[in-house]
Amino acid sequence: MKLSEVKEILNAEVVAGEEFLDREVKSAFGSDLMSDVLAFVKDQALLLTGLVNGQVIRTAEMMDIKAIVFVRGKKPTEDIAELAKEYQMVVMTTDYTLYPSCGKLYCAGLVPNEERVD
Amino acid sequence: MADTMKLHYTVDADDFTVAGEASGAVKKVLKQLGFSSDIIRKVAVAMYECEINMVIHADGGVIDVEITPEKIRMIHSDKGPGIKDIEKAMQEGFSTADEKVRELGFGAGMGLPNMKRYTDEMNITTKIGEGTVVDMTVYVK
Ligand SMILES: Nc1ncnc2c1ncn2[C@@H]1O[C@H](COP(=O)(O)OP(=O)(O)OP(=O)(O)O)[C@@H](O)[C@H]1O
Ligand SMILES: [Mg+2]
Numbered sequence: 001m002k003l004s005e006v007k008e009i010l011n012a013e014v015v016a017g018e019e020f021l022d023r024e025v026k027s028a029f030g031s032d033l034m035s036d037v038l039a040f041v042k043d044q045a046l047l048l049t050g051l052v053n054g055q056v057i058r059t060a061e062m063m064d065i066k067a068i069v070f071v072r073g074k075k076p077t078e079d080i081a082e083l084a085k086e087y088q089m090v091v092m093t094t095d096y097t098l099y100p101s102c103g104k105l106y107c108a109g110l111v112p113n114e115e116r117v118d
Numbered sequence: 119m120a121d122t123m124k125l126h127y128t129v130d131a132d133d134f135t136v137a138g139e140a141s142g143a144v145k146k147v148l149k150q151l152g153f154s155s156d157i158i159r160k161v162a163v164a165m166y167e168c169e170i171n172m173v174i175h176a177d178g179g180v181i182d183v184e185i186t187p188e189k190i191r192m193i194h195s196d197k198g199p200g201i202k203d204i205e206k207a208m209q210e211g212f213s214t215a216d217e218k219v220r221e222l223g224f225g226a227g228m229g230l231p232n233m234k235r236y237t238d239e240m241n242i243t244t245k246i247g248e249g250t251v252v253d254m255t256v257y258v259k
Pocket of ligand 1: 035167171172175176196198199200201207208212213214215223224225226227228229230231250
C-alpha cells in the first residue's frame with residue numbers, strides 16, 4: 001500500500017517526509033512497546049504507535065522502518081520531527097486511536113506483521 | 119578490510135534521548151563497509167537494546183565494537199548495580215524497570231531475549247554492586 005493511501009484512509013496529517021508519500025509499505029505493526037517492535041517487525045513495515053518520543057524514531061531506524069503513524073492526535077515535537085527527517089522517514093499523525101487506525105488499514109488490505117526473528 | 123576495525127563509544131546515562139546514538143553510528147559504519155542488511159539489522163538491534171539497558175538499568179558505560187569480515191563483536195561494560203539473577207532476567211517479560219521507563223516505551227522485559235535471538239553468541243558477566251559486561255557476537259555467514 002502506498003503511504004499516500006495510508007494518509008487518506010487515516011485522514012492523517014503529514015509531519016515529516018511529505019516528499020516520500022509514494023513509498024510502499026508491505027505490512028504494519030501497532031504497539032506502544034518499543035521492545036516488541038524490536039522483536040517482531042519485518043522489512044518495509046509501517047509502525048503505528050501512541051508513544052511519542054525520540055526513541056520511537058531511533059527504534060524505527062534500527063528496524064529500517066521508514067514510515068510511522070502517531071495515533072490519537074499526538075503530535076511529535078519539533079526535535080522528534082527533525083530526527084525523522086534526518087532518517088528520511090515519513091511521519092504522520094491521525095486523530096483515530098490505535099485500534100481503529102489498525103482496523104481501517106487492515107480492511108483496506110494492509111496485512112499484519114508478526115513474523116518473529118529467530 | 120583485512121584487519122580488525124575497532125570502535126569505542128561512551129554511553130551517557132543522564133540523557134535518555136541520546137540512547138541509540140552508538141548503535142546508530144555502528145549501523146552506518148557497517149552499511150559503508152557493505153555488510154548485508156540482515157547482518158546490520160542483527161547488530162543494530164542487539165546493540166540498541168543493550169545500550170538502552172545501560173542507560174535505564176545502569177549508569178551508562180562503554181561499548182567496544184570489533185569488526186572483521188567474519189564477525190562483529192560488541193562488548194558492553196557498565197558499572198551499574200549488576201544483575202541479581204541472570205536466568206530470570208533472560209526470561210521474556212521479566213523487568214525491574216519503573217513507571218518512568220515504561221512511559222518511554224521500554225521495560226517490557228524483552229531486551230535480553232531479543233539480544234539473544236539476534237546474536238550468535240552472548241555472554242553476560244555480572245557482579246552485584248560492581249557492574250555488568252554483555253559480550254555479543256554476530257557471525258557473517
Ligand atoms: N546492564 C544492566 N545492569 C543491571 N541490570 C540489568 C542490566 N541489563 C538488564 N538488567 C536487568 O535485567 C532485566 C531484564 O532486562 P531486559 O532488557 O530483558 O528487559 P527491560 O530492559 O526491563 O525491558 P525492555 O528491554 O523490554 O525494555 C532488567 O529489568 C534489569 O533488572
Ligand atoms: Mg532492556
